[in-house]
Amino acid sequence: MDQQTYDAIVVGIGGMGSATAWHLARRGIRVLGLEQFDPGHDKGASHGDTRLIRKAYFEHPDYVPLLHRAYDLWDELEAEYGYKLFHRTGLILAGNPQTSQVVAGVKKATVEHCLGIEEWTPAQARQMYPQFQFNDDWQILFEENAGFLRVEECVKAHTEMAVKNGAKILYNTKVESWKVSGDSPAHGPVTVTTSAGEFRCNRLIITSGPWAPQLLKPLGLNLHLRRIVQHWFNVPEAFDERHGMPCFGFDTRDGFFYGMPARDGVGLKAASHSHGVKFDDPDFMDRSDVDPDLQHLTAFLGRHLAGMSEVKSIRAKPCIYTMSADENFIIDAWPMEGGGRSQQIFFAAGFSGHGFKFASVVGELLTDLALAGDARVPFGFLQLRPGIQK
Numbered sequence: 001m002d003q004q005t006y007d008a009i010v011v012g013i014g015g016m017g018s019a020t021a022w023h024l025a026r027r028g029i030r031v032l033g034l035e036q037f038d039p040g041h042d043k044g045a046s047h048g049d050t051r052l053i054r055k056a057y058f059e060h061p062d063y064v065p066l067l068h069r070a071y072d073l074w075d076e077l078e079a080e081y082g083y084k085l086f087h088r089t090g091l092i093l094a095g096n097p098q099t100s101q102v103v104a105g106v107k108k109a110t111v112e113h114c115l116g117i118e119e120w121t122p123a124q125a126r127q128m129y130p131q132f133q134f135n136d137d138w139q140i141l142f143e144e145n146a147g148f149l150r151v152e153e154c155v156k157a158h159t160e161m162a163v164k165n166g167a168k169i170l171y172n173t174k175v176e177s178w179k180v181s182g183d184s185p186a187h188g189p190v191t192v193t194t195s196a197g198e199f200r201c202n203r204l205i206i207t208s209g210p211w212a213p214q215l216l217k218p219l220g221l222n223l224h225l226r227r228i229v230q231h232w233f234n235v236p237e238a239f240d241e242r243h244g245m246p247c248f249g250f251d252t253r254d255g256f257f258y259g260m261p262a263r264d265g266v267g268l269k270a271a272s273h274s275h276g277v278k279f280d281d282p283d284f285m286d287r288s289d290v291d292p293d294l295q296h297l298t299a300f301l302g303r304h305l306a307g308m309s310e311v312k313s314i315r316a317k318p319c320i321y322t323m324s325a326d327e328n329f330i331i332d333a334w335p336m337e338g339g340g341r342s343q344q345i346f347f348a349a350g351f352s353g354h355g356f357k358f359a360s361v362v363g364e365l366l367t368d369l370a371l372a373g374d375a376r377v378p379f380g381f382l383q384l385r386p387g388i389q390k
Protein backbone atom coordinates (compact mmCIF):
# COMPACT_ATOMS: atom_id res chain seq x y z
CA MET A 1 0.00 0.00 0.00
CA ASP A 2 1.55 3.34 -1.01
CA GLN A 3 1.64 6.51 1.10
CA GLN A 4 -1.44 7.98 -0.56
CA THR A 5 -3.65 4.87 -0.29
CA TYR A 6 -5.88 4.28 2.75
CA ASP A 7 -8.43 1.71 3.85
CA ALA A 8 -10.90 4.56 4.43
CA ILE A 9 -11.12 8.31 3.82
CA VAL A 10 -13.51 10.50 5.83
CA VAL A 11 -14.50 13.79 4.19
CA GLY A 12 -15.14 16.52 6.78
CA ILE A 13 -13.71 16.34 10.32
CA GLY A 14 -16.59 18.07 12.10
CA GLY A 15 -19.05 16.48 14.54
CA MET A 16 -19.81 13.30 12.58
CA GLY A 17 -16.50 12.92 10.71
CA SER A 18 -14.27 13.16 13.79
CA ALA A 19 -16.35 10.44 15.49
CA THR A 20 -16.21 8.25 12.38
CA ALA A 21 -12.43 8.63 12.16
CA TRP A 22 -12.11 7.48 15.80
CA HIS A 23 -14.30 4.41 15.35
CA LEU A 24 -12.53 3.37 12.15
CA ALA A 25 -9.06 3.91 13.62
CA ARG A 26 -9.75 2.03 16.86
CA ARG A 27 -10.71 -1.00 14.74
CA GLY A 28 -7.30 -0.96 13.11
CA ILE A 29 -8.44 0.64 9.85
CA ARG A 30 -5.86 2.84 8.10
CA VAL A 31 -7.87 6.06 7.91
CA LEU A 32 -7.32 9.51 6.46
CA GLY A 33 -9.52 12.45 7.49
CA LEU A 34 -9.75 15.40 5.11
CA GLU A 35 -10.93 18.76 6.47
CA GLN A 36 -11.13 21.93 4.41
CA PHE A 37 -10.54 24.31 7.36
CA ASP A 38 -8.36 24.58 10.51
CA PRO A 39 -9.04 22.39 13.60
CA GLY A 40 -11.84 23.84 15.76
CA HIS A 41 -13.10 26.19 13.02
CA ASP A 42 -16.40 28.02 13.40
CA LYS A 43 -17.68 27.93 9.81
CA GLY A 44 -19.85 24.80 9.93
CA ALA A 45 -22.27 23.33 12.45
CA SER A 46 -20.14 22.16 15.41
CA HIS A 47 -19.12 25.26 17.36
CA GLY A 48 -20.59 27.54 20.02
CA ASP A 49 -19.50 25.85 23.26
CA THR A 50 -22.50 23.60 24.01
CA ARG A 51 -25.15 21.28 22.56
CA LEU A 52 -28.22 19.81 24.30
CA ILE A 53 -28.36 16.07 24.82
CA ARG A 54 -31.51 14.24 25.90
CA LYS A 55 -33.18 10.85 25.49
CA ALA A 56 -36.96 11.40 25.60
CA TYR A 57 -36.89 12.28 21.93
CA PHE A 58 -39.94 14.29 20.90
CA GLU A 59 -38.84 14.30 17.24
CA HIS A 60 -39.44 10.52 16.98
CA PRO A 61 -39.27 7.62 19.47
CA ASP A 62 -37.19 5.57 17.01
CA TYR A 63 -34.18 7.74 17.88
CA VAL A 64 -34.16 6.46 21.49
CA PRO A 65 -32.20 3.21 20.86
CA LEU A 66 -29.55 5.28 19.08
CA LEU A 67 -29.44 7.64 22.05
CA HIS A 68 -28.90 4.77 24.52
CA ARG A 69 -25.83 3.83 22.51
CA ALA A 70 -24.77 7.47 22.02
CA TYR A 71 -24.76 8.02 25.80
CA ASP A 72 -22.54 4.93 26.34
CA LEU A 73 -20.13 6.08 23.65
CA TRP A 74 -19.89 9.65 24.99
CA ASP A 75 -19.05 8.19 28.40
CA GLU A 76 -16.43 5.92 26.83
CA LEU A 77 -14.89 8.82 24.92
CA GLU A 78 -14.86 11.01 28.02
CA ALA A 79 -13.10 8.28 30.02
CA GLU A 80 -10.43 7.79 27.34
CA TYR A 81 -9.94 11.51 26.76
CA GLY A 82 -9.81 12.31 30.48
CA TYR A 83 -11.79 15.57 30.32
CA LYS A 84 -15.45 16.29 31.09
CA LEU A 85 -17.49 16.46 27.87
CA PHE A 86 -21.02 15.66 29.07
CA HIS A 87 -22.57 17.84 31.82
CA ARG A 88 -25.66 16.08 33.21
CA THR A 89 -27.46 19.18 34.45
CA GLY A 90 -30.98 17.86 33.85
CA LEU A 91 -33.37 19.36 31.31
CA ILE A 92 -36.76 21.05 31.70
CA LEU A 93 -39.06 20.92 28.67
CA ALA A 94 -42.36 22.77 28.87
CA GLY A 95 -45.39 23.61 26.77
CA ASN A 96 -49.16 23.50 26.59
CA PRO A 97 -50.17 19.79 26.76
CA GLN A 98 -53.17 20.45 24.45
CA THR A 99 -51.12 21.93 21.61
CA SER A 100 -47.40 21.27 22.10
CA GLN A 101 -45.88 18.60 19.86
CA VAL A 102 -42.81 18.75 22.09
CA VAL A 103 -44.78 17.75 25.19
CA ALA A 104 -46.73 15.08 23.26
CA GLY A 105 -43.53 13.75 21.65
CA VAL A 106 -41.59 13.51 24.92
CA LYS A 107 -44.45 11.58 26.53
CA LYS A 108 -44.73 9.21 23.54
CA ALA A 109 -40.99 8.43 23.59
CA THR A 110 -41.11 8.03 27.37
CA VAL A 111 -43.94 5.50 27.25
CA GLU A 112 -42.56 3.55 24.28
CA HIS A 113 -39.09 3.24 25.79
CA CYS A 114 -39.87 3.25 29.55
CA LEU A 115 -37.77 6.35 30.21
CA GLY A 116 -37.75 8.11 33.57
CA ILE A 117 -39.35 11.53 33.07
CA GLU A 118 -40.97 13.59 35.83
CA GLU A 119 -44.18 15.49 35.04
CA TRP A 120 -44.88 18.67 37.04
CA THR A 121 -47.52 21.37 37.23
CA PRO A 122 -46.22 24.96 36.88
CA ALA A 123 -46.56 25.41 40.66
CA GLN A 124 -44.48 22.28 41.38
CA ALA A 125 -41.88 23.30 38.81
CA ARG A 126 -41.61 26.83 40.27
CA GLN A 127 -40.84 25.30 43.67
CA MET A 128 -38.10 23.10 42.21
CA TYR A 129 -36.66 25.76 39.89
CA PRO A 130 -37.49 29.34 40.94
CA GLN A 131 -35.19 30.60 38.15
CA PHE A 132 -38.09 30.17 35.69
CA GLN A 133 -41.51 31.65 35.06
CA PHE A 134 -43.85 29.06 33.53
CA ASN A 135 -47.20 29.78 31.89
CA ASP A 136 -50.15 28.59 33.98
CA ASP A 137 -51.45 26.36 31.17
CA TRP A 138 -48.13 24.53 30.68
CA GLN A 139 -47.07 21.07 31.66
CA ILE A 140 -43.44 20.76 32.76
CA LEU A 141 -41.36 17.65 31.97
CA PHE A 142 -38.03 17.02 33.68
CA GLU A 143 -35.36 14.64 32.33
CA GLU A 144 -32.71 14.20 35.00
CA ASN A 145 -30.06 12.44 32.91
CA ALA A 146 -30.07 15.05 30.12
CA GLY A 147 -27.73 18.02 29.84
CA PHE A 148 -25.19 19.48 27.48
CA LEU A 149 -22.07 18.43 25.59
CA ARG A 150 -19.02 20.67 25.16
CA VAL A 151 -19.20 20.72 21.38
CA GLU A 152 -15.69 21.85 20.34
CA GLU A 153 -14.12 19.64 23.03
CA CYS A 154 -16.08 16.64 21.71
CA VAL A 155 -14.76 17.17 18.17
CA LYS A 156 -11.23 17.63 19.57
CA ALA A 157 -11.57 14.49 21.71
CA HIS A 158 -12.79 12.34 18.81
CA THR A 159 -10.03 13.70 16.57
CA GLU A 160 -7.26 13.24 19.14
CA MET A 161 -8.42 9.70 19.92
CA ALA A 162 -8.54 8.92 16.20
CA VAL A 163 -4.96 10.15 15.76
CA LYS A 164 -3.85 8.25 18.87
CA ASN A 165 -5.22 5.11 17.21
CA GLY A 166 -3.28 5.75 14.01
CA ALA A 167 -5.55 8.01 11.90
CA LYS A 168 -4.01 10.77 9.82
CA ILE A 169 -5.90 14.07 9.53
CA LEU A 170 -5.11 16.69 6.90
CA TYR A 171 -6.50 20.18 7.55
CA ASN A 172 -6.93 22.98 5.00
CA THR A 173 -7.48 20.25 2.43
CA LYS A 174 -10.66 20.56 0.42
CA VAL A 175 -12.15 17.57 -1.37
CA GLU A 176 -12.99 18.64 -4.90
CA SER A 177 -14.26 15.38 -6.42
CA TRP A 178 -14.09 11.61 -6.16
CA LYS A 179 -14.56 8.72 -8.55
CA VAL A 180 -14.73 4.95 -8.34
CA SER A 181 -12.42 3.20 -10.80
CA GLY A 182 -11.98 -0.44 -11.72
CA ASP A 183 -14.27 -2.96 -13.36
CA SER A 184 -17.37 -2.38 -11.29
CA PRO A 185 -18.63 0.98 -10.00
CA ALA A 186 -19.72 -0.87 -6.84
CA HIS A 187 -16.33 -2.38 -6.01
CA GLY A 188 -13.33 -0.54 -7.49
CA PRO A 189 -10.89 1.64 -5.57
CA VAL A 190 -11.92 5.27 -5.00
CA THR A 191 -9.76 8.20 -6.09
CA VAL A 192 -10.31 11.40 -4.16
CA THR A 193 -9.09 14.67 -5.67
CA THR A 194 -8.32 17.45 -3.20
CA SER A 195 -6.67 20.87 -3.06
CA ALA A 196 -3.55 18.96 -1.82
CA GLY A 197 -3.46 16.28 -4.50
CA GLU A 198 -4.99 12.82 -5.03
CA PHE A 199 -5.59 10.08 -2.47
CA ARG A 200 -6.96 6.58 -2.90
CA CYS A 201 -9.06 4.43 -0.61
CA ASN A 202 -11.31 1.39 -0.48
CA ARG A 203 -14.08 3.12 1.50
CA LEU A 204 -15.16 6.76 1.28
CA ILE A 205 -17.36 8.28 4.00
CA ILE A 206 -18.82 11.71 3.39
CA THR A 207 -19.76 13.74 6.48
CA SER A 208 -19.60 17.23 5.05
CA GLY A 209 -22.35 18.91 7.13
CA PRO A 210 -23.56 22.16 5.51
CA TRP A 211 -21.54 21.32 2.39
CA ALA A 212 -23.58 18.14 1.84
CA PRO A 213 -25.84 19.79 -0.77
CA GLN A 214 -22.66 20.33 -2.84
CA LEU A 215 -20.83 17.03 -2.27
CA LEU A 216 -23.96 14.87 -2.43
CA LYS A 217 -25.51 16.76 -5.36
CA PRO A 218 -25.91 13.66 -7.62
CA LEU A 219 -28.27 12.15 -5.02
CA GLY A 220 -30.73 15.02 -5.50
CA LEU A 221 -31.43 15.28 -1.78
CA ASN A 222 -33.91 17.91 -0.74
CA LEU A 223 -31.63 19.75 1.72
CA HIS A 224 -31.59 23.42 2.61
CA LEU A 225 -29.45 25.58 4.92
CA ARG A 226 -30.58 27.89 7.73
CA ARG A 227 -28.44 30.48 9.51
CA ILE A 228 -29.13 30.37 13.26
CA VAL A 229 -27.46 32.74 15.74
CA GLN A 230 -26.46 31.47 19.20
CA HIS A 231 -26.33 34.11 21.98
CA TRP A 232 -24.78 34.44 25.43
CA PHE A 233 -26.22 36.60 28.23
CA ASN A 234 -24.84 37.94 31.52
CA VAL A 235 -26.99 36.54 34.34
CA PRO A 236 -26.96 36.42 38.16
CA GLU A 237 -25.42 33.42 39.97
CA ALA A 238 -28.78 31.66 40.34
CA PHE A 239 -28.59 30.84 36.62
CA ASP A 240 -25.18 29.16 36.95
CA GLU A 241 -24.65 25.41 36.63
CA ARG A 242 -23.00 25.44 40.10
CA HIS A 243 -26.28 26.66 41.59
CA GLY A 244 -28.26 23.80 40.07
CA MET A 245 -29.52 25.60 36.98
CA PRO A 246 -30.65 22.98 34.42
CA CYS A 247 -30.87 23.17 30.62
CA PHE A 248 -34.31 24.22 29.36
CA GLY A 249 -36.48 24.18 26.22
CA PHE A 250 -39.88 25.87 26.14
CA ASP A 251 -42.42 25.38 23.36
CA THR A 252 -44.15 28.77 23.11
CA ARG A 253 -46.60 30.38 20.69
CA ASP A 254 -43.62 32.24 19.18
CA GLY A 255 -41.56 29.07 18.62
CA PHE A 256 -39.27 26.64 20.46
CA PHE A 257 -36.50 28.34 22.49
CA TYR A 258 -33.82 26.62 24.53
CA GLY A 259 -30.83 27.39 26.72
CA MET A 260 -28.01 26.08 28.86
CA PRO A 261 -26.85 27.31 32.30
CA ALA A 262 -24.08 29.86 32.73
CA ARG A 263 -20.75 28.40 33.94
CA ASP A 264 -17.13 29.37 34.62
CA GLY A 265 -17.60 32.94 33.45
CA VAL A 266 -19.39 31.80 30.27
CA GLY A 267 -22.80 33.50 30.20
CA LEU A 268 -26.12 31.71 29.86
CA LYS A 269 -26.46 30.49 26.29
CA ALA A 270 -29.79 30.57 24.47
CA ALA A 271 -31.15 30.31 20.94
CA SER A 272 -34.35 29.89 18.98
CA HIS A 273 -34.84 26.60 17.11
CA SER A 274 -37.77 27.95 15.12
CA HIS A 275 -36.34 31.06 13.50
CA GLY A 276 -33.26 31.63 11.31
CA VAL A 277 -32.70 32.70 7.73
CA LYS A 278 -32.61 30.35 4.75
CA PHE A 279 -29.56 30.70 2.48
CA ASP A 280 -27.75 28.73 -0.24
CA ASP A 281 -23.96 28.71 -0.10
CA PRO A 282 -22.07 28.08 3.17
CA ASP A 283 -18.93 29.66 1.67
CA PHE A 284 -20.77 32.99 1.49
CA MET A 285 -22.85 32.98 4.69
CA ASP A 286 -22.96 36.19 6.74
CA ARG A 287 -20.53 35.35 9.61
CA SER A 288 -21.14 38.56 11.57
CA ASP A 289 -23.12 38.49 14.84
CA VAL A 290 -26.11 40.25 13.24
CA ASP A 291 -29.34 38.44 14.15
CA PRO A 292 -32.61 39.58 12.59
CA ASP A 293 -34.50 37.32 15.04
CA LEU A 294 -32.87 38.53 18.26
CA GLN A 295 -35.99 40.30 19.54
CA HIS A 296 -37.88 36.96 19.62
CA LEU A 297 -35.18 35.46 21.85
CA THR A 298 -34.85 38.43 24.24
CA ALA A 299 -38.64 38.65 24.57
CA PHE A 300 -38.76 34.92 25.38
CA LEU A 301 -35.99 35.20 28.02
CA GLY A 302 -37.57 38.33 29.50
CA ARG A 303 -40.85 36.46 29.93
CA HIS A 304 -39.51 33.14 31.24
CA LEU A 305 -36.30 33.80 33.23
CA ALA A 306 -37.34 35.09 36.66
CA GLY A 307 -36.25 38.69 37.33
CA MET A 308 -34.66 39.07 33.88
CA SER A 309 -37.20 41.32 32.13
CA GLU A 310 -34.30 43.14 30.39
CA VAL A 311 -31.63 40.85 28.90
CA LYS A 312 -28.77 41.93 26.62
CA SER A 313 -26.77 39.62 24.37
CA ILE A 314 -23.05 39.91 25.24
CA ARG A 315 -21.79 37.56 22.53
CA ALA A 316 -23.28 36.00 19.40
CA LYS A 317 -22.15 33.41 16.90
CA PRO A 318 -23.94 32.25 13.75
CA CYS A 319 -24.08 28.56 12.93
CA ILE A 320 -25.67 26.44 10.20
CA TYR A 321 -28.60 24.00 10.24
CA THR A 322 -28.66 21.56 7.28
CA MET A 323 -32.35 20.75 7.04
CA SER A 324 -33.73 17.62 5.40
CA ALA A 325 -37.28 17.63 4.03
CA ASP A 326 -38.71 15.73 7.02
CA GLU A 327 -36.05 16.94 9.53
CA ASN A 328 -34.79 13.39 10.07
CA PHE A 329 -31.15 12.52 9.36
CA ILE A 330 -30.13 10.71 6.17
CA ILE A 331 -27.54 7.95 6.66
CA ASP A 332 -26.89 5.37 3.97
CA ALA A 333 -24.64 3.75 1.40
CA TRP A 334 -24.58 5.47 -1.99
CA PRO A 335 -27.40 4.12 -4.22
CA MET A 336 -26.16 2.60 -7.50
CA GLU A 337 -27.61 3.39 -10.89
CA GLY A 338 -29.78 0.44 -11.84
CA GLY A 339 -30.38 -0.59 -8.20
CA GLY A 340 -28.42 -1.79 -5.20
CA ARG A 341 -26.10 0.13 -2.94
CA SER A 342 -22.41 0.84 -3.13
CA GLN A 343 -20.18 -1.13 -0.79
CA GLN A 344 -17.66 1.71 -0.77
CA ILE A 345 -19.35 5.09 -0.60
CA PHE A 346 -21.30 6.09 2.52
CA PHE A 347 -22.71 9.36 3.75
CA ALA A 348 -24.51 11.04 6.63
CA ALA A 349 -26.31 14.36 6.12
CA GLY A 350 -29.35 16.50 6.94
CA PHE A 351 -28.88 16.64 10.70
CA SER A 352 -31.55 19.36 10.79
CA GLY A 353 -30.31 21.23 13.88
CA HIS A 354 -30.54 18.27 16.27
CA GLY A 355 -27.68 15.96 15.28
CA PHE A 356 -24.73 16.65 17.53
CA LYS A 357 -25.83 14.51 20.48
CA PHE A 358 -25.79 11.55 18.04
CA ALA A 359 -22.25 12.15 16.72
CA SER A 360 -20.77 9.39 18.88
CA VAL A 361 -23.23 6.77 17.63
CA VAL A 362 -23.25 8.06 14.04
CA GLY A 363 -19.47 7.52 13.95
CA GLU A 364 -19.92 3.92 15.05
CA LEU A 365 -22.90 3.38 12.72
CA LEU A 366 -20.99 4.62 9.65
CA THR A 367 -18.03 2.45 10.63
CA ASP A 368 -20.27 -0.63 10.98
CA LEU A 369 -21.93 0.17 7.66
CA ALA A 370 -18.63 0.67 5.85
CA LEU A 371 -16.95 -2.42 7.28
CA ALA A 372 -19.82 -4.87 7.72
CA GLY A 373 -22.66 -3.56 5.55
CA ASP A 374 -25.02 -3.14 8.52
CA ALA A 375 -25.13 -1.49 11.94
CA ARG A 376 -25.74 -2.68 15.51
CA VAL A 377 -28.31 0.08 16.11
CA PRO A 378 -31.65 0.16 14.23
CA PHE A 379 -31.37 3.01 11.72
CA GLY A 380 -33.62 1.93 8.83
CA PHE A 381 -35.89 4.95 9.42
CA LEU A 382 -32.91 7.20 8.55
CA GLN A 383 -31.95 5.52 5.27
CA LEU A 384 -32.81 7.11 1.90
CA ARG A 385 -36.59 7.27 1.74
CA PRO A 386 -39.28 8.66 -0.55
CA GLY A 387 -39.88 12.37 -0.06
CA ILE A 388 -36.32 13.40 0.83
CA GLN A 389 -35.18 13.42 -2.78
CA LYS A 390 -36.30 16.18 -5.11
Ligand SMILES: Cc1cc2nc3c(=O)[nH]c(=O)nc-3n(C[C@H](O)[C@H](O)[C@H](O)COP(=O)(O)OP(=O)(O)OC[C@H]3O[C@@H](n4cnc5c(N)ncnc54)[C@H](O)[C@@H]3O)c2cc1C
Nearest residue numbers: 012014015016036044045046052175209319351355356357
Ligand atom coordinates in the same frame (compact mmCIF):
# COMPACT_ATOMS: atom_id res chain seq x y z
C1 LIG B 1 -27.01 26.95 16.47
C2 LIG B 1 -27.04 25.45 16.48
C3 LIG B 1 -27.50 24.81 17.62
C4 LIG B 1 -27.56 23.42 17.66
N1 LIG B 1 -27.98 22.81 18.81
C5 LIG B 1 -27.96 21.48 18.89
C6 LIG B 1 -28.24 20.84 20.13
O1 LIG B 1 -28.51 21.51 21.14
N2 LIG B 1 -28.17 19.49 20.18
C7 LIG B 1 -27.85 18.74 19.09
O2 LIG B 1 -27.82 17.51 19.21
N3 LIG B 1 -27.57 19.31 17.91
C8 LIG B 1 -27.60 20.65 17.79
N4 LIG B 1 -27.28 21.27 16.61
C9 LIG B 1 -26.99 20.46 15.42
C10 LIG B 1 -25.61 19.90 15.42
O3 LIG B 1 -24.68 20.85 15.90
C11 LIG B 1 -25.27 19.44 14.00
O4 LIG B 1 -26.28 18.54 13.58
C12 LIG B 1 -23.93 18.76 13.92
O5 LIG B 1 -22.94 19.55 14.51
C13 LIG B 1 -23.62 18.46 12.46
O6 LIG B 1 -22.33 17.86 12.36
P1 LIG B 1 -21.73 17.58 10.94
O7 LIG B 1 -20.53 16.75 11.16
O8 LIG B 1 -22.79 17.08 10.01
O9 LIG B 1 -21.31 19.03 10.36
P2 LIG B 1 -19.98 19.87 10.72
O10 LIG B 1 -19.62 19.72 12.13
O11 LIG B 1 -20.17 21.23 10.16
O12 LIG B 1 -18.83 19.11 9.90
C14 LIG B 1 -18.77 19.10 8.50
C15 LIG B 1 -17.30 19.31 8.18
O13 LIG B 1 -17.06 18.97 6.82
C16 LIG B 1 -16.09 19.87 6.33
N5 LIG B 1 -16.19 19.85 4.87
C17 LIG B 1 -17.29 20.13 4.13
N6 LIG B 1 -17.02 20.00 2.82
C18 LIG B 1 -15.71 19.62 2.71
C19 LIG B 1 -14.87 19.34 1.62
N7 LIG B 1 -15.30 19.44 0.35
N8 LIG B 1 -13.58 18.98 1.88
C20 LIG B 1 -13.13 18.88 3.16
N9 LIG B 1 -13.90 19.16 4.24
C21 LIG B 1 -15.18 19.51 4.02
C22 LIG B 1 -16.51 21.19 6.95
O14 LIG B 1 -15.48 22.15 6.91
C23 LIG B 1 -16.88 20.76 8.36
O15 LIG B 1 -15.77 20.82 9.23
C24 LIG B 1 -27.19 22.66 16.53
C25 LIG B 1 -26.71 23.30 15.38
C26 LIG B 1 -26.63 24.69 15.36
C27 LIG B 1 -26.11 25.35 14.12
